[in-house]
Amino acid sequence: MSRIILICLLSFLTLGASQNGSVTVYVSQDQVFSEPILKDFEKKTGIKVKALYDSEESKSTGVMNRLLAEKRNPQADIYWANEPIRAEILRNRGILAPYKSPNAKGIDKVFKSSDNTWCGFSARVRLFIVHKDAIMKPYSVMDYANSALEGKGVIANPLFGTSTSHISALFTYLGEKTAKAFMKKMKINNIAISTSNGESADFVASGKYDFALVDSDDAISRLRSGKPVEFIYPDQKDRQMGVFVVPNAVMLIKGAKHSTNAKKLFDYLLSRDTEAKLAKADCAQIPLHKGVEGPKELKSISDLRVMQVDYAQVAKEMVKIQPYLKDWLAK
Amino acid sequence: MSQKLFSWIVFTIIFFIGVSPVAVMVIEAIGKEDILIQLLHSKESLDSFFNSLILSVFVSFMTTLIGTLVGLILGKTNISLKKAILFLILIPLLLPPYILALGWVDMLGVVGFFSELLFGFLGVSLVLFTLYLPIPVLFVLFYLKHINPHLEEAAYIYCDKKYVLSRVTIPLILPSIILSFLLVFILSFGEYSVANVLRYSVFPLESFVQFSAFYNFDGAIMMAMPMLLIALFVLFVEQFYLEKRIFKYRSFDYIHIFKLENNQKIYIVAIMIFCAFFMVVVPFWGLFSKIGSVDIFLIAFVKCLDPLLHSLLFASVSATILTFFAFIAAYIVYSKVFLVSKLIDMSLIFLFIVPSTVLGIALILFWNRPWIDFVYTSVLIVFFGYFAKYLFLGSKLIQHRLTQMPYSMVEAAMIFGADWKKILKYIFLPASYKVLGVVFIVFYIFILRENTITMLVYPPGYETLPVYIVTQMANGKEEIIAALCIIMTLSALIPFLLAMMLFRKKERA
Numbered sequence: 029m030s031r032i033i034l035i036c037l038l039s040f041l042t043l044g045a046s047q048n049g050s051v052t053v054y055v056s057q058d059q060v061f062s063e064p065i066l067k068d069f070e071k072k073t074g075i076k077v078k079a080l081y082d083s084e085e086s087k088s089t090g091v092m093n094r095l096l097a098e099k100r101n102p103q104a105d106i107y108w109a110n111e112p113i114r115a116e117i118l119r120n121r122g123i124l125a126p127y128k129s130p131n132a133k134g135i136d137k138v139f140k141s142s143d144n145t146w147c148g149f150s151a152r153v154r155l156f157i158v159h160k161d162a163i164m165k166p167y168s169v170m171d172y173a174n175s176a177l178e179g180k181g182v183i184a185n186p187l188f189g190t191s192t193s194h195i196s197a198l199f200t201y202l203g204e205k206t207a208k209a210f211m212k213k214m215k216i217n218n219i220a221i222s223t224s225n226g227e228s229a230d231f232v233a234s235g236k237y238d239f240a241l242v243d244s245d246d247a248i249s250r251l252r253s254g255k256p257v258e259f260i261y262p263d264q265k266d267r268q269m270g271v272f273v274v275p276n277a278v279m280l281i282k283g284a285k286h287s288t289n290a291k292k293l294f295d296y297l298l299s300r301d302t303e304a305k306l307a308k309a310d311c312a313q314i315p316l317h318k319g320v321e322g323p324k325e326l327k328s329i330s331d332l333r334v335m336q337v338d339y340a341q342v343a344k345e346m347v348k349i350q351p352y353l354k355d356w357l358a359k
Numbered sequence: 360m361s362q363k364l365f366s367w368i369v370f371t372i373i374f375f376i377g378v379s380p381v382a383v384m385v386i387e388a389i390g391k392e393d394i395l396i397q398l399l400h401s402k403e404s405l406d407s408f409f410n411s412l413i414l415s416v417f418v419s420f421m422t423t424l425i426g427t428l429v430g431l432i433l434g435k436t437n438i439s440l441k442k443a444i445l446f447l448i449l450i451p452l453l454l455p456p457y458i459l460a461l462g463w464v465d466m467l468g469v470v471g472f473f474s475e476l477l478f479g480f481l482g483v484s485l486v487l488f489t490l491y492l493p494i495p496v497l498f499v500l501f502y503l504k505h506i507n508p509h510l511e512e513a514a515y516i517y518c519d520k521k522y523v524l525s526r527v528t529i530p531l532i533l534p535s536i537i538l539s540f541l542l543v544f545i546l547s548f549g550e551y552s553v554a555n556v557l558r559y560s561v562f563p564l565e566s567f568v569q570f571s572a573f574y575n576f577d578g579a580i581m582m583a584m585p586m587l588l589i590a591l592f593v594l595f596v597e598q599f600y601l602e603k604r605i606f607k608y609r610s611f612d613y614i615h616i617f618k619l620e621n622n623q624k625i626y627i628v629a630i631m632i633f634c635a636f637f638m639v640v641v642p643f644w645g646l647f648s649k650i651g652s653v654d655i656f657l658i659a660f661v662k663c664l665d666p667l668l669h670s671l672l673f674a675s676v677s678a679t680i681l682t683f684f685a686f687i688a689a690y691i692v693y694s695k696v697f698l699v700s701k702l703i704d705m706s707l708i709f710l711f712i713v714p715s716t717v718l719g720i721a722l723i724l725f726w727n728r729p730w731i732d733f734v735y736t737s738v739l740i741v742f743f744g745y746f747a748k749y750l751f752l753g754s755k756l757i758q759h760r761l762t763q764m765p766y767s768m769v770e771a772a773m774i775f776g777a778d779w780k781k782i783l784k785y786i787f788l789p790a791s792y793k794v795l796g797v798v799f800i801v802f803y804i805f806i807l808r809e810n811t812i813t814m815l816v817y818p819p820g821y822e823t824l825p826v827y828i829v830t831q832m833a834n835g836k837e838e839i840i841a842a843l844c845i846i847m848t849l850s851a852l853i854p855f856l857l858a859m860m861l862f863r864k865k866e867r868a
Contacts, residue, residue: 032679050820052819052820053819054819058830058833058834058835059827059830059831059833059835060831060833060834060835060836061834076820077820078818078819078820078821079819079820080817080818080819080820080822081822081830082830082833083814083826083829083830083832083833097723097727098727100729101727101728101729101732103736103818103819104819223558226834227558230469230470234469234470235470236470245834249834310834310836311834354401357403358401358402358403
């Protein structure tokens with residue numbers, strides 16, 4: 029009996045232990061979209077991918093925080109984030125190692141860090157999902173403060189996910205004073221707060237609210253499932269701020285135990301092939317490489333007026349405005 | 360090795376794996392009370408705390424009330440279909456809690472009047488009620504078996520059924536009612552996955568988010584403190600109030616049955632089947648209707664093969680080791696070795712009632728250190744979580760078996776010079792074979808359904824099926840998620856049914 033127990037314990041000890049022909053990746057992109065890409069990488073290279081995925085319960089920031097906690101003894105080789113703001117936070121904490129991937133060529137420098145610690149690929153854009161029966165429609169993010177649309181809109185909790193990034197980007201773009209005035213007006217305008225972008229999109233699809241600012245994949249999924257919705261790219265006129273783009277980001281972890289394999293995975297994620305797959309998938313991500321076919325319902329990046337922000341600046345702003353956002357929510 | 364030394368070694372293992380992480384967490388929290396005050400000052404945290412408190416009081420009250428009634432009907436009356444009703448009621452306890460919630464969402468959708476009710480206090484209460492109803496039912500059934508039928512028969516000579524029930528039967532099973540109330544209270548207070556699916560703010564979720572989303576260890580630790588205090592309160596009640604009131608287990612050959620009229624029996628069975636059907640079958644119907652075709656089921660099966668294998672492997676291997684340790688722990692508690700038996704008993708109860716989020720956070724805090732990272736980086740950390748959380752269940756079941764054994768057998772062995780090891784090996788072990796089988800199945804099912812601890816600590820590449828389903832909820836296709844839930848259900852139900860059949864066959868033989 030005791031031998032069986034010993035064998036069982038030893039088997040547990042060996043499971044999960046580091047292997048040479050493997051790479052450990054922490055993933056914030058939804059598993060349903062990221063897993064097939066990682067499986068393809070496994071098939072193509074023969075390198076075993078050990079992935080740790082985020083869940084919605086942890087507001088998709090759990091693995092990033094696990095990276096922070098493991099700083100002195102890193103377990104991950106690669107981090108695949110679903111937005112670049114987290115990459116900037118990790119860069120500032122000294123968790124990332126620089127790597128210039130050959131596949132990063134052709135990706136606009138706006139979507140890369142200057143020191144090669146992270147590189148963006150396959151992006152979402154922040155757009156309005158609007159119910160088809162809505163009489164008045166929003167065309168600018170500022171319409172959240174438009175009294176004609178009072179009580180018609182909903183936005184995901186700005187303390188989490190891409191909503192935080194977007195609000196932080198607004199603070200960076202508009203300046204603190206204007207942004208706070210906008211937030212105050214938004215509150216007066218009775219804008220509802222949902223728990224996530226997905227919930228916002230569901231509310232609009234059901235007709236409970238007329239519009240919501242969500243990620244493009246949330247809007248596309250409702251559209252493809254036949255819900256009575258359409259979408260509007262905000263701020264596309266001249267002199268308007270443009271649409272906020274949220275690319276995925278890949279980064280190499282400093283002290284990675286399998287750095288050679290990690291670089292191979294880094295290159296693979298930045299490849300045109302991966303971008304094409306993510307464009308065709310249900311997440312409908314827009315490729316950042318020119319010439320790669322994007323999702324048919326969405327415009328390509330070059331056809332859009334893009335909000336010009338420095339993601340490093342947005343990351344700093346995000347940390348700065350957290351107490352303000354908590355207060356804003358509580359009031 | 361003396362029995363005393365051996366007992367202390369076992370206690371050290373339990374302490375090192377489960378108690379010390381929680382103790383370290385409490386020590387780390389000393390001096391950071393201002394963080395808790397700050398957190399509790401936030402409206403969200405305070406609201407979620409009161410939500411959790413009201414929810415768990417309501418669920419435990421309703422569950423205990425209805426569960427006691429169901430237990431009495433199943434245990435004390437002559438209605439038919441008892442086993443079918445009990446099996447239906449038991450199903451939710453075998454599954455990860457969020458599966459029922461997902462079933463209801465699939466059934467009612469996310470918009471409309473009924474979904475408005477579902478996404479909130481009522482919906483979460485209904486799911487938690489369904490989930491924990493088996494606890495008072497099983498407790499009552501168990502205690503009824505140990506009531507001396509002669510007491511009731513004596514009372515029956517002079518009094519009617521109602522009087523016997525209210526003045527004899529219920530007072531005798533009162534400890535089981537209090538115990539199940541406390542257990543349901545602590546379990547529903549610590550449960551957050553149902554509230555998460557049904558978008559209801561509860562305190563454990565706040566604690567989980569503090570850790571998982573903000574990686575704010577100090578915040579997470581301080582958010583765990585109120586839950587820890589509630590766990591300690593339950594431990595106090597169990598140790599110093601209930602233990603003195605629980606009579607020694609002794610099974611009787613028969614139970615005194617209250618005979619009902621035929622029409623009464625039909626009404627009661629119909630109501631019970633209708634309720635069980637509504638609470639259990641309807642949400643599963645929601646899942647089945649979402650799947651639509653066999654192809655979807657097959658796609659989901661192929662997708663989840665790795666997590667399913669991990670789940671089965673972790674459950675079977677962990678259940679084997681845990682059964683061994685549960686037997687040892689039960690023996691030590693039964694033997695009443697000075698101090699250490701009490702310490703083991705209290706440690707196991709405490710670890711069982713500590714909410715899983717707290718335990719998960721404590722395990723990371725303790726084991727994520729460079730010099731002992733062989734635990735944190737391997738599946739051993741997941742096993743430690745299961746060990747700490749569930750060892751109590753098996754130990755209690757085995758203790759019950761040991762107390763039923765005639766002590767004369769041990770005395771006879773001692774006269775012939777057998778030491779404690781020989782008594783353990785040749786008397787207690789053979790006499791416990793059947794209960795060890797039951798304990799293995801209990802461990803297997805509880806580990807298979809576990810997702811909170813696993814989600815917090817699993818090493819990359821080794822996610823289990825319940826964790827996989829949770830991660831798929833982020834933008835995964837509804838029909839695939841529904842199919843995954845059914846696969847999860849089958850992987851828990853099939854071994855359970857097989858085990859039941861096997862035990863029945865052996866009993867008949």
